[in-house]
Amino acid sequence: MIRELPVAPLAELRGRRSAKWRTYPDDVLPLTVAEMDFALAPPVRDALRAAVDASDTGYSAAVPRLGKAYAGFAEGRWGWRVDPGAVTAVTDVGVGVVELLRVFTRPGDVVAFSPPVYPPFFHWPPEAGARMLEVPLTGELRLDLGAIESAFATHPAVYVLCNPHNPVGQVHTPDELAALVRLARVYGVTVISDEIHAPLVLPGATYTPLLTLPGAAEVAVSVVSASKAWNLAGLKCAAVVTGSPAMAAAVDRFPPDVRWRTGHFGVVASIAAFTDGVPWLDRLLATLDARRTQLGDLLRERLPGIRWRPPEATYLAWLDCTALGADDEPRELFLDRGRVALEPGLRFGAPGAGHVRLNFGTGAEIIDEATARMASAVG
Ligand SMILES: Cc1ncc(COP(=O)(O)O)c(C=O)c1O
DSSP: OOOOOOOOOOHHTTTTOOHHHSSSSSSSEEEOOSOOOOOOHHHHHHHHHHHHHOOOSSSSOOOHHHHHHHHHHHHHHHOOOGGGEEEEEEEEHHHHHHHHHHHHHTTTTTTEESSOGGGGGTTTTHTTOOOOEEOOOOSSSSHHHHHHHHHHHOOSSEEESSOOTTTOOOOHHHHHHHHHHHHHHHHEEEEEOOOGGGGGTTTTTTOOOOGTTTTTTTEEEEEETTTTTOGGGGGGGGEEEESSHHHHHHHHHHGGGGGGOOHHHHHHHHHHHHOOOHHHHHHHHHHHHHHHHHHHHHHHHTTTEEEEEOOBBBEEEEEGGGTTTTOOTTTOOOOOOOOEEEEEEGGGOOOGTTTEEOOOOHHHHHHHHHHHHHHHHHH
């Protein structure tokens, strides 16, 4: 028997002032944006409380403790040896990727990525003045290495990888990553690997950090964060990790003020999470595993028209609703008739037509209620 992480009663959750809980009226159950409903990990809560009690609310000072904390976590978790000095704090993953794109591209250069994918992948290249090239996942929702090779042959400046992949929850295999690295080296494409969901790899899957692959460190850089796994998104802290002098030199070209733009509470909380938050993380993963099983059982029983592949990582479920016949955007059906809010599939790119993304980072009762409402909406 696992000891599941507790979730506060719905009335209490509705008192939260974060985006997930403030976007919809109270009769809607929100299973949208990637925030979790569990109480904070005690070491993180205590570190934040201590900072508040000490009026320790100034600018962040990430060096050297964030790098050391992340290096300890990465080595303990995955055997990935990171140089603490090669960990550079940034505001969040989005800011990290955009600053990297500004360094690696010139105006009009092309940035490739693989939809369906986290919607800001479509926003980051234009923010950095680049153009986009979409190389969709295969029908099996895996990297399409043949299509990536054809795309790389047109010489995009950068490929942005999502590992594990949001919204489909795939953990890319060492073979897939090795093939990607080989192509990047052959065609001279820089890879930015968004690894924000890495600590959320669920039982049954094994995660490979991209920079651990031979030859990767010369052509790739990773962006990491504690924010998804420990639910710290509002505190604003992520980090760029490099493994070679060439990539470190790229990070050295960041504008000088980037270092002042990371949240102090984000740094404090991330250090606590990476250093003392691993037992809680393991309990979280066991809880999410149970929730994944529960969701599968309920979908089979109540919504047999929905197809899905249980994710290998994350607390996000990518639901194929095309068989429900609710046109390209089934999210409206579930919201209007069921009062359940889900992320619309088309936000993740054209392959998301007919899909919704459901956030199961919550308690069993809420998943029970949400699937009952969805079933009544389909009716
Ligand atoms: C793949 C991916 N990258 C980045 C982010 C956002 O990270 P941040 O808030 O640190 O920009 C998310 C949030 O869910 C995500 O799923």
